[in-house]
Amino acid sequence: MSYAQTGHFSDTRSDREVISKNNVAGYDIRVEGTKEEIKAVESQLTSNFDKEELRDASKNGISITFKELTKEGIKKIAGRYLFKTHNGREQILIDVDAAGDHETITHEMTHLCRHMDPNRKGFEKSRVFQVGDEKKIREEDIPLEEALTVAETIARVDPDQTRTNVGYYTSILTDDKQSISREKALIFKNEDIATIKKACQTVIIKREYPKKIVECFNRLRIKHLGSGANTAWNRFKELRRQKDGNN
């Protein structure tokens, strides 16, 4: 989505009174949305991230905008981190229906931290490359980026608020390459919640989550996210092999 499409709000929801607030959560984070939407951002950022993570992630400034996001195919898009700046600020878009789901804001902020946090290494970071002024994630890296972001989001959020959000779990491929039902997707998600919470039980500062997620990734259902041969797990193994080959 280009930024030109994002600068104004849809007027189909006339009851939305949109305001702008700076320095949300105490850092250079600007949120445009209703009072309730701004509150949701404050609450998710302060409970799901360390202060130091927010400080480092917001060093370019962050702009979080609530709007009605368009559908892509049959799926409605809940949120987006654009991997490109506008007036020097990192951009996050959140759909007006996703403010209350306790997951989307944290998911997009996790993408942003995977890109911006200088303390991350290897698979803890997004694989971003630059074309001219634009930053991009290669097509073959998208399932891996999403799967690691989904898993890290699970580590950060309160599981009892999100057990019934199916999200990316319907895009997991089974062994016979069939897509799965919503019911099955939720079973897989709850298995991942249990695995991740166990793997992270000794974590004291939230900045340790990325490392723990990479360590337990081979045991997660979400590693099978993707399409055809291009799954997160296949890409993970391929990149690990390349790295081993270079040593």
Ligand SMILES: [Zn+2]
């Ligand atoms: Zn995502």
